[in-house]
Amino acid sequence: MISDPAPPGAVPPPEGSPGTLGWQGIRDVMMDRIRARHYAPGALIPNEADLAAEFGCARATVNRALRELAEAGFLDRRRKAGTRVIAEPRRKATLEIPLIRAAIEDLGAAYSFRLLTREIAPPPPEVRAALRLEDDVPLLHVVTLHLADAVPHMVEDRWVVLATVPAIEAADLTRDNPNEWLVRNAPYSEGTMRCGAALAGAMASHLGCTAREAVLVVERATWLDGAPITLARQHYAPAYGLTLAL
Amino acid sequence: MISDPAPPGAVPPPEGSPGTLGWQGIRDVMMDRIRARHYAPGALIPNEADLAAEFGCARATVNRALRELAEAGFLDRRRKAGTRVIAEPRRKATLEIPLIRAAIEDLGAAYSFRLLTREIAPPPPEVRAALRLEDDVPLLHVVTLHLADAVPHMVEDRWVVLATVPAIEAADLTRDNPNEWLVRNAPYSEGTMRCGAALAGAMASHLGCTAREAVLVVERATWLDGAPITLARQHYAPAYGLTLAL
Structure with a gap:
């Protein structure tokens, strides 16, 4: 759903040690939970430390996954207030401008x-x-x-x-x-x-x-x-x- | 030029230890070099280790900067062949789709x-x-x-x-x-x-x-x-x- 910013053959992301899922897998699980309203629109999701414990991975890996979901318009991350599910996501369309x-x-x-x-x-x-x-x-x-x-x-x-x-x-x-x-x-x-x-x-x-x-x-x-x-x-x-x- | 994917107030990127410039600063210096044709269209740029040594930062920080420039269409990164300046960049336009x-x-x-x-x-x-x-x-x-x-x-x-x-x-x-x-x-x-x-x-x-x-x-x-x-x-x-x- 969200384009993987690492192009095929690119250097693998350096963040964290890979958990069983990797950041892409965690992103997909989190997306499924948002879709299924396991995390309701507008609600806070668990903090990074708790998610890292749940997924058995480094906090940086969770951070990478959540950053993707924030960039795609599904999560709103605030340093002190925590991370919420955006109730009315603004999706984006992208136009390539070749010569x-x-x-x-x-x-x-x-x-x-x-x-x-x-x-x-x-x-x-x-x-x-x-x-x-x-x-x-x-x-x-x-x-x-x-x-x-x-x-x-x-x-x-x-x-x-x-x-x-x-x-x-x-x-x-x-x-x-x-x-x-x-x-x-x-x-x-x-x-x-x-x-x-x-x-x-x-x-x-x-x-x-x-x-x-x-x-x-x-x-x-x-x-x-x-x-x-x-x-x-x-x-x-x-x-x-x-x-x-x- | 390239939108900063970390929204204001977001958790700072976890990659590497911050150099004097940070990844955004390195991205901007590299962009200036591409614009000024210090790195010519189609040419290989130095590898990450050399750039990290030049900027006095972690390799992961250089990686983050180059990833941005690749996503924006200025660099083509290949695992074995190295990273080249794209001769004819395909720029992107983005449309927000609100309700x-x-x-x-x-x-x-x-x-x-x-x-x-x-x-x-x-x-x-x-x-x-x-x-x-x-x-x-x-x-x-x-x-x-x-x-x-x-x-x-x-x-x-x-x-x-x-x-x-x-x-x-x-x-x-x-x-x-x-x-x-x-x-x-x-x-x-x-x-x-x-x-x-x-x-x-x-x-x-x-x-x-x-x-x-x-x-x-x-x-x-x-x-x-x-x-x-x-x-x-x-x-x-x-x-x-x-x-x-x-």
Whole structure:
């Protein structure tokens, strides 16, 4: 249920001496007890020392198991108040964000792209607002069409803050597309992402659909330690959706 | 950059004796080195013993730091081949899935709902396919309209597998809506989620919009240890989007 953070073949977790179950086994037993309401929603569970005695393992092993269940949203751990079962868990879904090239190749299609626009221009107000820019210093504006088996897959309208990423001015973005160049050269430390729907509108001609079709729109803004990097608005071809793991 | 899995006030990580930096500090130094290409994309990084000597800490502390960076998609750890910098990191975005009631209250609005449909009916083929059902044994079919400040926010069309969750047949779903009842009574162990766009179509009358407006559609299917629980298709009111954390 909870993904094991140790990838296959990784160094085994160093914590504690293995009990009969190991931390994964203890995690699973504890999860079963939460599900079965052996530990009721909102109730305190036994402390780590008591659980370690019950499972015949090191306290660190119990700690590791409980940390997983806390990260997954089932337990609330407080230093003094103890550990409670969260009555209304907030589950999480995870979206992998590969390179656009890789996303299209993952679909089994051949990837290509066309750089439609490259200009340096003052950002429109909504771009300034999304990146929290205080002035209208010109940014790099690039529009890229990404194709799967030569069919339009997504059009990306992107603004890049040159003050944060000056090297992109000299980049050949017809060779490395802006998405790949940024992933390789300008890692972000924080960001926001929004998935919504819109009519294709002005993007219809790029996407090869009609203006009245509904398309998925993904907007992503990123920063590096507080410095704005880029805002990208992606319109996907009709019927395309993003898949998340639960 | 990488979320600290130890919540504030949690029991401190038990691994190793703390060095001058702690595992978070070592993680941050290693991240800076990856960003600065001190460790080049694709290159091997020093082994744990050497890093522990460099940082003056226990090997377990280095292990904890590297595990975080591997989970975040920056390092690829192999038991025998060593640890490499991932050349093209796949970043992740995370979506919190609160109760619908909580999501609406988080918007600062008053929550209410109306149960529009409750019936036991054979599942249509696309529902059978999504839940990987082998027969057309009737399921519970519920349609619920969720409102924010009495304005339609989302309509949820849901099928529940009674063989997995028999107790829902006796539930009063006008008191606890199906979403809340299932979160409280039928936790899932795995699932899939897809975000896409569609025209409002037949949902327009529920959502108070026209059939030709674009709306976000979220489809979620869940299982408990392989047993299908439910398929929910949610149509959101126009202009509403889901926000993920990067």
